[in-house]
């Protein structure tokens with residue numbers, strides 16, 4: 001079992017030299033993803049520094065090597081079994097499978113664990129929305145944002161009856177998930193700690209490249225109907241430009257890389273963002289900008305983003321049907337999108353990536369495909385093949401969004417439509433990437449699951465972490481699972497354990513408006 005955890009120290013720019021004492025509370029931070037992806041998580045960066053700054057506590061980092069299918073310990077060859085607390089960051093539902101696979105190998109799965117320690121606690125956007133799928137897998141789930149609870153969680157994990165002590169915390173759900181916990185969130189982002197001393201290694205370039213990662217905002221004011229992130233992270237909060245400038249200046253100095261990777265669900269909704277970007281340009285700091293809304297992609301901004309060193313622009317229209325764009329929260333004019341694409345081409349971007357979704361209820365497939373065909377022909381003036389790269393996903397219904405009432409099975413209906421999109425794309429000069437409909441379906445099955453799906457996830461992990469394992473586990477799943485997969489929920493079970501502060505009436509009314517109920 002021990003070889004399942006291998007020590008793999010990289011030559012990093014920064015590690016914390018903290019001498020542990022036997023009495024210290026030992027906390028592991030596990031990211032169920034490879035090192036270069038884990039580095040881009042600000043939770044990983046923040047938690048490592050913050051936990052190590054606490055008196056009498058020591059933190060150890062772990063990542064998952066997908067090729068070798070085993071855990072890499074980054075600091076010491078210490079089995080997670082020897083810890084007091086294991087924190088697991090789970091931004092996406094499919095990470096549950098890797099996590100379960102890991103916990104099974106370590107004998108730390110809640111269902112088979114023989115002792116209380118280490119307490120295994122998960123957190124992140126997906127479990128905050130719906131912790132139920134993790135009920136047989138972990139001991140507890142943090143509902144909301146880590147900063148609000150981390151210190152108390154760590155010290156309580158050091159107590160003798162740790163699980164009971166942790167269960168008393170306001171936004172931590174333990175054991176059977178039989179009570180409702182309200183989400184914790186940081187009210188003033190300016191006062192929240194932001195990691196400056198970020199670790200990385202020259203041996204493995206981080207996803208999104210080198211540079212200081214900067215969390216500009218949390219949440220998003222648009223609350224698009226399909227977007228779980230914006231609903232879970234509601235309300236929209238941002239750091240003031242003066243605070244951001246300070247973070248970037250210190251980060252650039254510490255990392256010795258004049259580049260900032262900006263994180264925001266809606267960057268240009270942050271007041272004075274253009275001013276900040278112009279300032280960075282003046283100071284010779286490059287910036288990587290996340291995906292933006294169509295109406296935010298003005299000529300001036302495209303020039304600015306290009307001048308800041310970005311070679312690929314990402315825009316997220318999500319639908320090409322103008323009328324429907326307003327219904328889902330993405331109101332824009334297709335002509336403006338075409339104009340932005342031509343302008344991006346003219347000023348020398350290498351690529352533009354576009355995100356689209358198919359399968360919105362109430363939208364005819366024929367109409368959708370007709371618009372796609374027209375759109376592709378309108379791009380013919382852009383002479384470079386594959387300059388426009390479209391990622392097309394089927395609509396994946398998620399909890400706490402107006403589409404939460406759709407059954408997971410609805411995802412599979414898009415299989416044929418995706419094929420038709422591919423056929424049309426072949427006649428144009430765009431590159432079309434589609435998400436495998438089975439993976440999208442698996443995501444929906446977990447996202448919309450109740451406690452019964454926990455066993456399916458364990459069965460999946462026992463059969464390997466690929467799609468075959470999922471199909472086999474689904475065949476063996478209980479009738480409870482098969483029922484919601486086919487029919488969905490009218491009264492979603494996550495309402496009975498999580499309070500995100502989002503009115504249920506809003507979800508009902510908006511679902512009706514969108515023909516999703």
Ligand code: SF4
Nearest residue numbers: 220223224227230265
């Ligand atoms: S603009 Fe993007 S991040 Fe914001 S709600 Fe819409 S999809 Fe989500």
